[in-house]
Amino acid sequence: MEKCCRLEEMIRKEGLEYDVITEAGNDELSEHIRSCSDCREFVSDLEKTSDSVKSLLKVTVSDSFDAVLRSRINSVRNEQKKVRVEAVSLYSKVFYYASGIAAIFIAFFYISSLGLFDNNTDGPLPSLNSEMSLASENAVSNDKSAIDSLENMSKSVQDDEDLRLKVSTGE
Amino acid sequence: MDMMNLKKLTDEELMLKFQNGDEDCYSELVERYKNKLMNHIFYYMKDRESAEDIVQDTFVRVYLNKEKYKEIAKVSTWIYTIAINLAKTALSRSGKMNSFSITGKDGENxxxxxxxxxxxxxxxxxxxxxxxxxxxxxxxxxxxxxxxxxxxxxxxxxxxxxxxxxxxxxxxxxxxxxxxxxxxxxxxxxxx
Missing domain, CATH: 1.10.10.10 (Winged helix-like DNA-binding domain superfamily/Winged helix DNA-binding domain)
Structure with a gap:
């Protein structure tokens, strides 16, 4: 008697889904499988094949897997931190130099606006030279008046001494 | 969050928490997938050492690219895709076409x-x-x-x-x- 290959051919030629075989409940195919020993054997062989593959192979990671992964993650984290620190340091340097240069420019423009380097005395403000000479003249005149007042003070002290001497001698 | 509670979370919940900075959730994901991936990648690489390197690389990439994971895909799909792509790249670079071996280099299973x-x-x-x-x-x-x-x-x-x-x-x-x-x-x- 020739072997029945109906189910096998359906799978090979029509791409029948395995679920259709195992879950077929009430249709004609399910009835056929129940009554055909060849097809039942075929289903059983497929299931055994699947079980063989499932049960044979389980490859697992080595014992050092977690430690190695942790160390790799830590080095990645450190690398990321280092990159962040370097970026911050670079930004700080750029900011520092830019601030310095900006301060020099601001100072220069401010001083220029005051006209302190300008020799022309007709400007809104006195020139540096005239201001300095005015200041030194004032200082000299202040010094002179201070010397005069000291001399006056010492003269009046001397007069007081003379008067006190005259009183004591009864003159 | 303690480990018992982590076990109750789905992969997607773990990933979301990991994206928000909870590294224990990353460890739990590694625990769930390391052996599954190893088993799968072993059949690509046909070599334990290379397979383990690929699995390591996969988890490092998951760590570095956590922001790229979108909830529309399953975490398992995302992780397997990374691992399989790494394995295929490694194989194409090495041009390796070994036959399966059921024993390790030192004769161990x-x-x-x-x-x-x-x-x-x-x-x-x-x-x-x-x-x-x-x-x-x-x-x-x-x-x-x-x-x-x-x-x-x-x-x-x-x-x-x-x-x-x-x-x-x-x-x-x-x-x-x-x-x-x-x-x-x-x-x-x-x-x-």
Missing amino acids: DYEIKDKHSSTDRDVLKNELSDVILSSIDSLEEKFREIVMLRDIDEMSYEEIAALLQIPTGTVKSRLNRARLNLRDAIADYIK
Whole structure:
């Protein structure tokens, strides 16, 4: 008697889904499988094949897997931190130099606006030279008046001494 | 958050918390996927050391690119996509096409056999069967091999496989059947 290959051919030629075989409940195919020993054997062989593959192979990671992964993650984290620190340091340097240069420019423009380097005395403000000479003249005149007042003070002290001497001698 | 509570969270919830800075959630994701990925990638690389490197790289990328994960995809799909892409890139660079080996470099087993009660004779038979199945899987077309690995080895649902490979669920099922038919032919003598 020739072997029945109906189910096998359906799978090979029509791409029948395995679920259709195992879950077929009430249709004609399910009835056929129940009554055909060849097809039942075929289903059983497929299931055994699947079980063989499932049960044979389980490859697992080595014992050092977690430690190695942790160390790799830590080095990645450190690398990321280092990159962040370097970026911050670079930004700080750029900011520092830019601030310095900006301060020099601001100072220069401010001083220029005051006209302190300008020799022309007709400007809104006195020139540096005239201001300095005015200041030194004032200082000299202040010094002179201070010397005069000291001399006056010492003269009046001397007069007081003379008067006190005259009183004591009864003159 | 303690570890017990982390276990109750879905992958997507863990990922969201990790994106907000909770690194314990990252550790939990690693715990959930490290062996699944290792098992899967081993079949791409066919070498334990390379597979473990790929799995390491995958988790480093997950860590570095956490912001790129969007909730529209499942976390498992995202992680597997990263791992598979890394494995394919590594393979294409090395041009490596080794056949499967069931033993490690030092002769140690590269996999664990679930049946702890098997006798020595059955172990021998199982190892022989392992070799045959591995060779058979290796000889499958890429599109069939991928699905057998994802379904029978990684135990993913049809929907997860469909999302990962971006194909309809029906195509996943029909490819899986074809693949199983080919495997059945190869191991018929062992499973009778």
